[in-house]
Structures are given as structure tokens and as C-alpha cells.
Amino acid sequence: xxxxxxxxxxxxxxxxxxxxxxxxxxxxxxxxxxxxxxxxxxxxxxxxxxxxxxxxxxxxxxxxxxxxxxxxxxxxxxxxxxxxxxxxxxxxxxxxxxxxxxxxxxxxxxxxxxxx
Amino acid sequence: xxxxxxxxxxxxxxxxxxxxxxxxxxxxxxxxxxxxxxxxxxxxxxxxxxxxxxxxxxxxxxxxxxxxxxxxxxxxxxxxxxxxxxxxxxxxxxxxxxxxxxxxxxxxxxxxx
Numbered sequence: 462x463x464x465x466x467x468x469x470x471x472x473x474x475x476x477x478x479x480x481x482x483x484x485x486x487x488x489x490x491x492x493x494x495x496x497x498x499x500x501x502x503x504x505x506x507x508x509x510x511x512x513x514x515x516x517x518x519x520x521x522x523x524x525x526x527x528x529x530x531x532x533x534x535x536x537x538x539x540x541x542x543x544x545x546x547x548x549x550x551x552x553x554x555x556x557x558x559x560x561x562x563x564x565x566x567x568x569x570x571x572x573x574x575x576x577x
Numbered sequence: 578x579x580x581x582x583x584x585x586x587x588x589x590x591x592x593x594x595x596x597x598x599x600x601x602x603x604x605x606x607x608x609x610x611x612x613x614x615x616x617x618x619x620x621x622x623x624x625x626x627x628x629x630x631x632x633x634x635x636x637x638x639x640x641x642x643x644x645x646x647x648x649x650x651x652x653x654x655x656x657x658x659x660x661x662x663x664x665x666x667x668x669x670x671x672x673x674x675x676x677x678x679x680x681x682x683x684x685x686x687x688x689x690x
Contacts, residue, residue, distance in 0.1 A: 465620070501682065502665065502682055502683040503680070503682055503683075504621075504667060504680040504683075505680070506677055506678065517677065551620060551621070553620075565623050565626075566623075566678065568620035568621040568622075569620050570618070570619055570620045571618075571619070571620055
């Protein structure tokens with residue numbers, strides 16, 4: 462069983478479209494994250510949620526709207542997609558809010574988004 | 578501000594040779610330090626981590642890393658590389674204040690037969 466699963470794995474879409482990436486974790490963790498890995502491989506945190514509450518928002522454009530219906534799910538919705546949004550988006554989870562620095566953070570396999 | 582630098586963008590080693598991947602960090606307090614590996618088309622997997630205590634930490638897959646406070650370094654080593662080790666390697670520093678992980682830009686490891 463995959464601990465952190467995200468769908469779709471690959472997504473090609475046109476500029477201006479709206480798309481969503483879904484993420485689910487079956488680890489019973491309280492905290493979930495979205496990371497973005499750009500074309501230069503830089504991996505940077507976008508959002509973190511703890512028990513469905515937004516904790517970290519790293520000045521991401523408001524075209525990006527995370528939604529956490531419950532603590533096992535954290536979906537990423539992107540409006541009006543731009544070329545620069547092309548990247549790999551990783552979902553992740555950890556036991557608690559400081560879990561990513563004290564314990565282990567578990568990553569999904571990534572969603573490759575290409576905007577054309 | 579916290580930062581992580583991996584000076585080597587790309588490294589090629591022969592199978593069976595030893596490996597050292599460099600990582601330098603900038604952090605005001607005692608850092609939490611990590612090495613992650615990303616295989617092609619996969620997510621990140623934790624190799625090892627340092628919080629405190631013994632400065633030489635052992636990880637999975639035969640990897641180890643040494644924390645050197647005087648050099649602000651946390652280099653990853655492996656005595657004998659296997660072809661399956663070819664991947665992207667990320668060093669990261671964590672802040673217990675902000676709960677954030679800051680990643681380096683990664684080092685691509687290629688293994689020659």
C-alpha cells in the first residue's frame with residue numbers, strides 16, 4: 462500500500478486552464494504538505510496543513526488553492542495555469558507540525574505538470 | 578537565513594568506487610540535517626538524518642554522513658557505489674522554529690559500469 466499517493470502522475474494542459482492534483486495519505490499523520498520542484502530541481506515548500514488548518518503558505522500566488530477536506534487528504538487546485546507553473550508537485554505528510562524536521566516526512570511520487 | 582548548498586551539480590563515479598557528496602549549510606543554531614534520494618520518476622526517500630549526538634550517522638543502503646560544525650558541512654559518503662545508486666541526492670536543513678525543510682539544489686549521481 463502506498464503511504465502517500467497523488468494523482469494524476471502526469472498532466473499536460475493548456476495555459477489558462479484550471480486543474481487539480483489530489484493527495485491522500487494512509488499513515489494517520491496530522492500534517493500534510495505540497496512541495497514544488499522546478500526545472501532546475503529546486504524543491505521548495507508551498508503549503509503545509511495541520512489537522513486541516515493552513516499553517517505554512519510560502520507566498521504562493523493565490524491561483525494556487527489547497528483544500529483539505531480531512532486530515533488524510535490535501536488537494537491542490539490551480540487556476541489560470543501559466544507556463545511557469547510547469548513543474549513536479551510533491552505531496553508529503555509527517556506525524557505532526559514539526560515532523561518534517563524532527564521525524565520522517567513521507568513524500569508521494571510526484572505529479573508532473575506541463576503547461577503548454 | 579537558512580540555506581543549503583550542494584556544490585556539485587553532477588557527479589559520475591565508476592561502480593565499486595567510493596562516493597562523497599558535499600553539502601554545506603547556513604543556520605544559526607544546531608541544525609537538523611537530512612539527506613534524501615530521488616530515483617527517476619519517484620518521490621524522495623530519506624537516507625539518513627542528524628539531530629544531535631554522534632556526528633557520524635549511518636543510513637540506509639550503506640550510506641553514512643558526517644556532521645562537521647566547524648565546516649558547516651554534512652557530506653554523504655558510501656564506500657562502494659552500486660549501479661542502482663544512480664539518482665538525485667538532496668541535502669536539507671530543518672528548522673525547529675519554523676517547521677520548514679530547506680533543500681539544496683541536488684546532486685545528480687551517475688554510475689559508470
